[in-house]
Amino acid sequence: MYKAPVEDIAFTLRHVAGLSDAIDKGLLGDLGEDLVDAILNEAGRFATEEVAPLADIGDRQGARLVDGEVKTPDGWAKLYQDWIAGGWNGLTGPEEYGGQGLPNMLNVAALEMWNSGATAFALCPTLTMGAVEALSAHGSPELRHKYLAKLISGQWTATMNLTEPHAGSDVGALKSRAERRDDGTYRLFGQKIFITWGEHDATDNIIHLVLARLPDAPAGTRGISLFLVPKFLVNDDGSLGRRNDVFCHSLEHKMGIHGSPTCTMIYGDGRFGGEKGAVGWLVGEENKGLNCMFTMMNNARLTVGMQGVAIAEAATQKAIAYAMERTQGRAPGWSGSGMSPIIEHPDVARMLLTMKALTQGSRAISYACAHAIDMSHRASGDKQHWQERAALLTPIAKSFSTDAGVDVASLGIQVHGGMGFIEETGAARFLRDARIAPIYEGTNGIQAIDLVSRKLPLSNGDHVKGFLAELRDIADQVRSSNLDGFGETAARLDSAIADLEQATGWLLKVQADGKVADALSGATPYQRLFGLALTGSYLAKGGLARVSDGADERRIALCRFAAENLLSETAALKDRVINGADSLAAARIALA
């Protein structure tokens, strides 16, 4: 059973991602180390004792559509109420509306724990938090006044309605329509699919944020507006009015995250009588809906990345526990009597260490991204630097972590042997739950396009170059530390960073030359190359922190394993970026 790794999480926040530094510099207001500990410990307790025990029933029972109503798994509605009673929904929300105004880093760390406990459950507040952000930034004073406090407390939840059958990655292709009414409201019509927690029984209202087109809107992405559409209309005194013209038509049967209702939502069908059309209010300006949505999507990408980290952590814990318990055969050098625990077999140890290194690497990348977001809001003077850092790290945090989630969960099954394939063991669920994360909130392929074509060119390529210099500095510190435990880490980091540097330079150059297809052919290998180089660098940074002897030694040893066993892949990835495009283009005939 999952136990929240509060110590690892706190260490990574403080010494790798920059939390202690920001606190020391006074950039996080009156947030002190004690409060950080208190929050992480209590989140860890809640995730371990309350959330994780309900994951299994959520998977087995799933969300069910009964007479048009969605039933969440047994115990989940109460779990949600307990969870919001703990104040967890409003950790980062604006204090003006009852939020705690804490840095994003803490929320991301807590999200990791909720997601390790039960990803399908954690999805619900994740969507609400995104909506809070979009409304805070773009909602009118009236909308903010009416909805924000209840969304921040979690009394109501929220959804994001983008996807339609023919508009997935290409949001611009959507067809849902909105009509203006004289009173300033709108009426919405259309079908949205893949709406996470679109309908459920855990709260008495649900606030939908919906992308749709006005009749006179320009084609494509510039003709999309964002609307707020509540399930029940809200009276001026905050009480609930009549049911709005929106309902859940069906639930998807998914490979995983069964406890999360994935809804097809119908707007404006007239099912509840009266004038057809779901009543909606404009968020932001007409035809500028995509801008508003991007506010929440960027953060949502990081929170999806956390799902990868979270599942990797839970899968790793489970696999290590099993490998220490299960005995089979005799490992080389085993001097005990009888069979050895399988963790003693080098191949099993290799799998577990790979799992652990990928988990910690993706955690560090994701927390560093959250730190950059925090700093972009709070640091004075270098706002642009931190905005660019957050922008650069977001696609890597999303893609590398979610790929790690899948790879680690799959290795976890392998460590369990035949038991891993049996659902009751629980290892298989991790892979089933993890498999969606590289897809939604922008597929990892789209993250790679974003990274290569929009993020590398920031500040004319100077931002990424500055970042590479920071990584080189970490390698230099490893070298000058003279700590034996690091083994060949410094040299391995040097070549990984050199590979990243060459690939970066090449991508910037071919794009400057207008060779877009060449750049995009290597985007995915480049994204992984970046993630691996960061994994090595951040594990090294953690190893250098030196806070307590035993833990230091373990961190340094894991860093060395990553450097000497995982980083060797960077040369192959660089090669694919720089030399892979021609053969890829030529081989298209093999797909005909």
Add this chain to the structure above:
Amino acid sequence: MYKAPVEDIAFTLRHVAGLSDAIDKGLLGDLGEDLVDAILNEAGRFATEEVAPLADIGDRQGARLVDGEVKTPDGWAKLYQDWIAGGWNGLTGPEEYGGQGLPNMLNVAALEMWNSGATAFALCPTLTMGAVEALSAHGSPELRHKYLAKLISGQWTATMNLTEPHAGSDVGALKSRAERRDDGTYRLFGQKIFITWGEHDATDNIIHLVLARLPDAPAGTRGISLFLVPKFLVNDDGSLGRRNDVFCHSLEHKMGIHGSPTCTMIYGDGRFGGEKGAVGWLVGEENKGLNCMFTMMNNARLTVGMQGVAIAEAATQKAIAYAMERTQGRAPGWSGSGMSPIIEHPDVARMLLTMKALTQGSRAISYACAHAIDMSHRASGDKQHWQERAALLTPIAKSFSTDAGVDVASLGIQVHGGMGFIEETGAARFLRDARIAPIYEGTNGIQAIDLVSRKLPLSNGDHVKGFLAELRDIADQVRSSNLDGFGETAARLDSAIADLEQATGWLLKVQADGKVADALSGATPYQRLFGLALTGSYLAKGGLARVSDGADERRIALCRFAAENLLSETAALKDRVINGADSLAAARIALA
């Protein structure tokens, strides 16, 4: 929907794996190219039209235990009867008992198609075929006479009973016991788990092959005997007698292959009255049961490899079809109107080409392994050479193909985007079905131990060295072909083979020096390195075959893609083999 790739399969058999060569040399009796075509075409038709359409209901409905009886999914019992009526069960069985005595290569090719159609279904005859082999080789004349004809026709099916809760990879730990009776029979007692198709309603008898210990047996693997235990006793005239004391206690809930009943079998519980103990007959000699089982396990490893090839093929077909149909965004260089098919996006093309290359590589390796098995039975003079080749290729065919099955199925989900996560699409099932294959029939980690510690040292390392020379020869032929389409293939092959050569030499040396842990630490990366080098070499061999212009061009282009995009991984793998062990050993403290 899956369509059997008969042309690709026939090409790989003939021009890559050596079938035409063997036919030309007269090593396969009167088997002619026409008969090969007829068999493959008819198998392809049956797999496409009869098996594949029932895969989905098998997954959704699964095998069910009702009142102690196992119900197979709707339509599967009839499908099985139609399938045996086609003579498919006895393709390679001895002619003496009604088999067709055809080479293993053809059966393996047909197995690929059954498994692409529905892996859970194909598992049933796969087990029977293994039992036929074990009985043919080790059964007494009486047992052969009584059982072989009906197992070869498929009128009865068979099972393999090895695993017990505490004896999985380590078979020697098993505890099931057998007692001698005066009439020469035995009585068996114990519990076996994970018994594939252990109980079902598709035939009127099931023949269990069961490993158990005699009371006076030595401890460990040298005290295990093999017994034949029929579900219903068989009278001398072949009619069925009373129910034997064995039953299916429960079915596992598995991540995939739902249509295949995975049974816990109880022997000697007395449930059907009378004296307790399941009546069994010894196969082979007492305490030599593991030898007998190995006969069938080696072949079973190749047939599990075919599951990987088969799922990879089916997943690739589905993903390509979807990517040609689905439109989103505008790919660079897209000149059509509106959105482009996603296959035009370089990142999607990269995924599809990777899937295709891994599928064809693992197919070639597996067919080459089957060829070696055939030659070891039929070639005159170089029997040992072919035995060693089969022994060397078996762990690679099993592990590389089943890893490819998982990786390709996972990429297939990614290509489908959100739809890939929805069960009705069918892409998710491939990953769920594929995930067991790297585990059962010896985990891929155990295959790697076998490869490194038992197969490399064959003929003092000379066998593997000779094989490497054959691969070098292929690279030379590519170079001297002067075909532009191959791009950098020759040079890329050279370095992949050099990496393999160095890693091989290193492994032989450290084992000679007694450094077992060092060798085993690198066993899994080595196994993948071997598989990748073979993939490149065999795709090149296919590209060199030159049989028809268009197809030749496509094969050469795919080979080049594999050489220039996938083979770069071999340097990293070699590095892990040669330089990875120390940091792996040092990092064990991080798992504490």
